[in-house]
Each structure stands twice: as structure tokens, then as C-alpha cells.
Amino acid sequence: MHGPDASNLLERLDALTQAALLQGFHQRQLVEGELLGSPNGERDSVFIVRSGRIRVFLAFEDKEYTLTFLEAGGIYSTHSQAYVQAVRPSEVLMGDTVQTMATLRSLPSAVPAIIRVLGATLDNCMRIIEDLAFRDVEGRLARFLDGMLARKGRPHQGSLRLELDLNTEDIAQLLGTTRQTVSSLLNRMAREGILSRAGNGVFDIHDAERLRARSQ
Amino acid sequence: MHGPDASNLLERLDALTQAALLQGFHQRQLVEGELLGSPNGERDSVFIVRSGRIRVFLAFEDKEYTLTFLEAGGIYSTHSQAYVQAVRPSEVLMGDTVQTMATLRSLPSAVPAIIRVLGATLDNCMRIIEDLAFRDVEGRLARFLDGMLARKGRPHQGSLRLELDLNTEDIAQLLGTTRQTVSSLLNRMAREGILSRAGNGVFDIHDAERLRARSQ
DNA sequence: GGCAAGCTGTCTGCTGGCTGACAGACAGCC
DNA sequence: GGCTGTCTGTCAGCCAGCAGACAGCTTGCC
Incomplete structure (x- = not known):
């Protein structure tokens, strides 16, 4: 993972x-x-x-x-x-x-x-x-999601569905940050149309392109 | 190293x-x-x-x-x-x-x-x-010096002399920070009596105890 | 029903450390 | 001597992200 x-x-x-x-x-x-x-x-x-x-x-x-x-x-x-x-x-x-x-x-x-x-x-x-050493939290989150997408993403209604079975805290600990920061970043990405949350631990990625751009 | x-x-x-x-x-x-x-x-x-x-x-x-x-x-x-x-x-x-x-x-x-x-x-x-993931720059610097002390420290006039042959920039890159931050931290430690600088890349550690305490 | 536990979202204040800029010290070289 | 390059110290401004607090939502249990 x-x-x-x-x-x-x-x-x-x-x-x-x-x-x-x-x-x-x-x-x-x-x-x-x-x-x-x-x-x-x-x-x-x-x-x-x-x-x-x-x-x-x-x-x-x-x-x-x-x-x-x-x-x-x-x-x-x-x-x-x-x-x-x-x-x-x-x-x-x-x-x-x-x-x-x-x-x-x-x-x-x-x-x-x-x-x-x-x-x-x-x-x-x-x-x-x-x-x-190099990336800010947003970059790490984007890279994480992008990586998971390649391994676990499944097409679903025109988007890519990602069932991670991880809560916000779990993701924060993988990225070396806090639950609050992950939460606000995920919601910002949602507001920007990059993804949406379809239940706890389930994400629909609508714009994999832009996601990858953010992970540089 | x-x-x-x-x-x-x-x-x-x-x-x-x-x-x-x-x-x-x-x-x-x-x-x-x-x-x-x-x-x-x-x-x-x-x-x-x-x-x-x-x-x-x-x-x-x-x-x-x-x-x-x-x-x-x-x-x-x-x-x-x-x-x-x-x-x-x-x-x-x-x-x-x-x-x-x-x-x-x-x-x-x-x-x-x-x-x-x-x-x-x-x-x-x-x-x-x-x-x-866990330490601030001061903790990393202290841990670095403490580790080098164990490997390269030599007794010298009642202190431990450390000849690193690394400049401030080199140390900063080992710690994932900037030259300026390392410089100010080293000088703070010098002001506190933990160490003194005896030329570029040469440090005399006067209080290894307190150094280690800072590296936790 | 009520209650607790777990998860999420959001706000506010605070600060460690980055950035850029500048100056002084020293060595080597012409 | 002056010039250049390398290394160091210090300061002011700024901001990403942490920490704490609180509220809303679900789920399950008594």
C-alpha cells in the first residue's frame, strides 16, 4: 500500500x-x-x-x-x-x-x-x-491518491472509484500530517471538482489528470 | 555517515x-x-x-x-x-x-x-x-551531532572535538533544512555553552549530556 | 427512545522554519 | 594592494500546517 x-x-x-x-x-x-x-x-x-x-x-x-x-x-x-x-x-x-x-x-x-x-x-x-523532504501535504496527498488509483482504481460511472477502507486519520498517518489538514485538503479538492467522497473511505476521482499534476 | x-x-x-x-x-x-x-x-x-x-x-x-x-x-x-x-x-x-x-x-x-x-x-x-516525521530541526541537528560524536569524536582539551569536514550547507542538506536555520541553531547552542566552533567544520562539544538530551 | 462512540468538517490562534537580502571574515590569486 | 570566491551570521516578512475546540452525522447498543 x-x-x-x-x-x-x-x-x-x-x-x-x-x-x-x-x-x-x-x-x-x-x-x-x-x-x-x-x-x-x-x-x-x-x-x-x-x-x-x-x-x-x-x-x-x-x-x-x-x-x-x-x-x-x-x-x-x-x-x-x-x-x-x-x-x-x-x-x-x-x-x-x-x-x-x-x-x-x-x-x-x-x-x-x-x-x-x-x-x-x-x-x-x-x-x-x-x-x-520535498513535498507539502497537498503534494503528498495527491501522490498518495494517484498511486492508489493505479493499484486499486475501478471505473464507476465515468469516474474512477477508489475504495480505500481508510479513514481520514489513517491517511493522515500515512502522510505524516494531521486529520484536520487531510480533511480540509480533501474537501478543497472536492470543491475544485477533482474528486468526491462517496462514503467513508470511498472516493470517486473525476479528474485524474489534475490530481497527478498536483503530485508533480 | x-x-x-x-x-x-x-x-x-x-x-x-x-x-x-x-x-x-x-x-x-x-x-x-x-x-x-x-x-x-x-x-x-x-x-x-x-x-x-x-x-x-x-x-x-x-x-x-x-x-x-x-x-x-x-x-x-x-x-x-x-x-x-x-x-x-x-x-x-x-x-x-x-x-x-x-x-x-x-x-x-x-x-x-x-x-x-x-x-x-x-x-x-x-x-x-x-x-x-517526528523531530524538529533542532532535534535532528542534536541527533546528528550526537551520532557523529560517537563515531568521530576525539578528546581534546577536556572537550570532544569533532572534525566533520562539512560546511553549514552540507549539514543542512543532511537534515533537510536550510543553511540559515542550521547556522542560527549552531550559534544558539554555542551561546548556551553546549559547543563551540573551532574553525570551519570543526566543533568542540563541551556538554555532550545536554546535546543528547536535545536529541531525545 | 436515549446514549455513547466513531467519524467528519470547520474555525482560530500560534509558530517553526523558509526565503531573500545583506554584511563581515578569510583565503588565494593577479 | 585590490579582486574574487567561499563561507558564515543575522534580520525581517511571511505562511503552511499544527493543536485545540466544537458541532453535526451515523451506527449500534441498552
């Missing part, structure tokens, strides 16, 4: 490699709000999302910045300074990082896929830095 | 593995200001810095944000949306990414090192995001 998805690791591997890699992984059910990992967490794990929705975020004092939402197929690691939390009931496959590294030694065919996943995560981070 | 260094890849490998990995790499001399890579550059390369100083930065319109400076031992890739530029005459060992990936398949012992390097780069990116 928020840009091209962290690539689906499993799709890129043949069945045998897949099975070998996932040896030692165990399935885990998460309830809504459950923390999978936090900075300085005891144990390093890698995990793959089977279902549900996982939020990866940074926190400092009482602010939070969402790095990404993971859905089915998403892969991440609980090391790093990020918090990892299920925002709804979810299922994940978890494995120990150290053990997975060891498995990799005897599974060279999986290496390029792994490196590509890491590379995609890195790209995502760089995009975020670019956003935070 | 700017936090723990992107780990020195070569140190972590035995001589044989090293030689195998660097097969096909070629040495290249860079003059000051030379661009090694830019977003949408034709060819993907990996490179290792032998000497000199390389700046990795993002650019947008007329602003630039420096992600890191690489010195001897540093490793990076020219893929990604970053620009890579020699800020002084430098020597690098360059290799083709695709070919290096292929080499890796038959060199499983190098995989953990590679993954660790990628992981360190990712950690650095996350630290930057944390800074940009």
Missing part, C-alpha cells in the same frame, strides 16, 4: 523452493490491535501475511507515522525500529530470521527474490523520504 | 569469497562533481568506495536531500531514485548488478553479508524517516 506493493515473495518462487523456505515457519492468528513486534523486541522474525491487515509504523512520543499497510502476500521483518500491528484479525506465517538466513545458504535460487523484496522495501522508504 | 556507517562489506568476507564476488568489477576514477548514477540511469551497478567521498542524495526541483556520504569501504547501488556523486576525487570498484546477482547464486556464503548491508541501509532510511 502507498505505492507499489512490497512484492509478493511467494509468487516469485517455484513450489519446491517455496516449501523449503517456509520450513520451520508457523502459522499465527492475530486479534485486532495485537502487536507482532516493536523496536527492541526480543526476537527477530520474518513473516508473511496470509489474510487480514497489518500496519507497520514508527512512533515517537504521541505521534505515529505509518510506513505501510500489509495485506495478503505482504512480507516484512520484525527487526528494525518499526512497530508491527494487526489492525484487524489477521493470519501470518512467521519464521525466525536467523534460521531463515541459514536456510538461504542452501537455497541459492531464493536469493534473488529475497533481495528484490528488500530492494522494494528500500525503494518504498526512499519514496517516503522524498515525500517528507 | 549520519548514523552507523553502511557496514563495510569486504571486512565481513574471507579472502576467497571476496575475490569471487569482485570478479568482473572494474576500478574507476572519479573527478570531483562527477555523477556516478541518477534516477532512470541506464545501467544498474553496485559499487564499493576505495577512497574519496561520495554523496548519495535525492533531488526535487531545486532542493536536495543528502541521504548519506560514503567513504572508503562504503557500498551502494546506482539503482534507486537517488543520485550518486563524487564530492571530491574518488576511486570506486564497480560491478554490474545483474551479473553480481548471478555470482551470488553460486556463492551462498556471501549472502548473509549482502543481506546485512541491505538491512543496514534500510535501517538508515528508517532513521531518516523518523527524523523527518
Whole structure:
């Protein structure tokens, strides 16, 4: 989410490699709000999302910045300074990082896929830095919507419908700003005819052209 | 630079593995200001810095944000949306990414090192995001100085001397702010007795305690 | 029905930091 | 000496966006 998805690791591997890699992984059910990992967490794990929705975020004092939402197929690691939390009931496959590294030694065919996943995560981070360092909130919002449009937009009555299932606060945390600012920007764009809101978390984009122009 | 260094890849490998990995790499001399890579550059390369100083930065319109400076031992890739530029005459060992990936398949012992390097780069990116999303410029500056202190500080007449070889503008670009703001913050810290400036790019930190407190 | 919880919209005041402009200090060079 | 280029310090003006407060709307529950 928020840009091209962290690539689906499993799709890129043949069945045998897949099975070998996932040896030692165990399935885990998460309830809504459950923390999978936090900075300085005891144990390093890698995990793959089977279902549900996982939020990866940074926190400092009482602010939070969402790095990404993971859905089915998403892969991440609980090391790093990020918090990892299920925002709804979810299922994940978890494995120990150290053990997975060891498995990799005897599974060279999986290496390029792994490196590509890491590379995609890195790209995502760089995009975020670019956003935070250079763009104002309106630019970030436009870029976010434009990116989601490419991934999730569906034609609907002459416009493009975007069902994000995110509320204003969620979007604000993805952009590193406040709910109030997102709210007023979205309404300004609505007034300008760029989009309209068709219920909570549902947007109809009427002028993708102008949206993209704003994301530069 | 700017936090723990992107780990020195070569140190972590035995001589044989090293030689195998660097097969096909070629040495290249860079003059000051030379661009090694830019977003949408034709060819993907990996490179290792032998000497000199390389700046990795993002650019947008007329602003630039420096992600890191690489010195001897540093490793990076020219893929990604970053620009890579020699800020002084430098020597690098360059290799083709695709070919290096292929080499890796038959060199499983190098995989953990590679993954660790990628992981360190990712950690650095996350630290930057944390800074940009949560901290004001003074906090970022304090954190930057504190980090450099740990890596480059040398006792000097009862204080800790920091020879950064960076001017105010360079620091501003590392922090995502302007030269003027950095200048006034440094002078405020000097007035408060936290540090003093002993020439361009040289700082004496008198109160590391209070510096750290400001970086939270 | 009433009540609470969650989501949204809007207003107001305040401020961190950007921008542009200018001046002083210093080094190297002709 | 004067000239140029590089680096630094400082000031005034301005504004994007934060923070707090409040109101309206829905939904679900007792």
C-alpha cells in the first residue's frame, strides 16, 4: 500500500523452493490491535501475511507515522525500529530470521527474490523520504491518491472509484500530517471538482489528470 | 555517515569469497562533481568506495536531500531514485548488478553479508524517516551531532572535538533544512555553552549530556 | 427512545522554519 | 594592494500546517 506493493515473495518462487523456505515457519492468528513486534523486541522474525491487515509504523512520543499497510502476500521483518500491528484479525506465517538466513545458504535460487523484496522495501522508504523532504501535504496527498488509483482504481460511472477502507486519520498517518489538514485538503479538492467522497473511505476521482499534476 | 556507517562489506568476507564476488568489477576514477548514477540511469551497478567521498542524495526541483556520504569501504547501488556523486576525487570498484546477482547464486556464503548491508541501509532510511516525521530541526541537528560524536569524536582539551569536514550547507542538506536555520541553531547552542566552533567544520562539544538530551 | 462512540468538517490562534537580502571574515590569486 | 570566491551570521516578512475546540452525522447498543 502507498505505492507499489512490497512484492509478493511467494509468487516469485517455484513450489519446491517455496516449501523449503517456509520450513520451520508457523502459522499465527492475530486479534485486532495485537502487536507482532516493536523496536527492541526480543526476537527477530520474518513473516508473511496470509489474510487480514497489518500496519507497520514508527512512533515517537504521541505521534505515529505509518510506513505501510500489509495485506495478503505482504512480507516484512520484525527487526528494525518499526512497530508491527494487526489492525484487524489477521493470519501470518512467521519464521525466525536467523534460521531463515541459514536456510538461504542452501537455497541459492531464493536469493534473488529475497533481495528484490528488500530492494522494494528500500525503494518504498526512499519514496517516503522524498515525500517528507520535498513535498507539502497537498503534494503528498495527491501522490498518495494517484498511486492508489493505479493499484486499486475501478471505473464507476465515468469516474474512477477508489475504495480505500481508510479513514481520514489513517491517511493522515500515512502522510505524516494531521486529520484536520487531510480533511480540509480533501474537501478543497472536492470543491475544485477533482474528486468526491462517496462514503467513508470511498472516493470517486473525476479528474485524474489534475490530481497527478498536483503530485508533480 | 549520519548514523552507523553502511557496514563495510569486504571486512565481513574471507579472502576467497571476496575475490569471487569482485570478479568482473572494474576500478574507476572519479573527478570531483562527477555523477556516478541518477534516477532512470541506464545501467544498474553496485559499487564499493576505495577512497574519496561520495554523496548519495535525492533531488526535487531545486532542493536536495543528502541521504548519506560514503567513504572508503562504503557500498551502494546506482539503482534507486537517488543520485550518486563524487564530492571530491574518488576511486570506486564497480560491478554490474545483474551479473553480481548471478555470482551470488553460486556463492551462498556471501549472502548473509549482502543481506546485512541491505538491512543496514534500510535501517538508515528508517532513521531518516523518523527524523523527518517526528523531530524538529533542532532535534535532528542534536541527533546528528550526537551520532557523529560517537563515531568521530576525539578528546581534546577536556572537550570532544569533532572534525566533520562539512560546511553549514552540507549539514543542512543532511537534515533537510536550510543553511540559515542550521547556522542560527549552531550559534544558539554555542551561546548556551553546549559547543563551540573551532574553525570551519570543526566543533568542540563541551556538554555532550545536554546535546543528547536535545536529541531525545 | 436515549446514549455513547466513531467519524467528519470547520474555525482560530500560534509558530517553526523558509526565503531573500545583506554584511563581515578569510583565503588565494593577479 | 585590490579582486574574487567561499563561507558564515543575522534580520525581517511571511505562511503552511499544527493543536485545540466544537458541532453535526451515523451506527449500534441498552
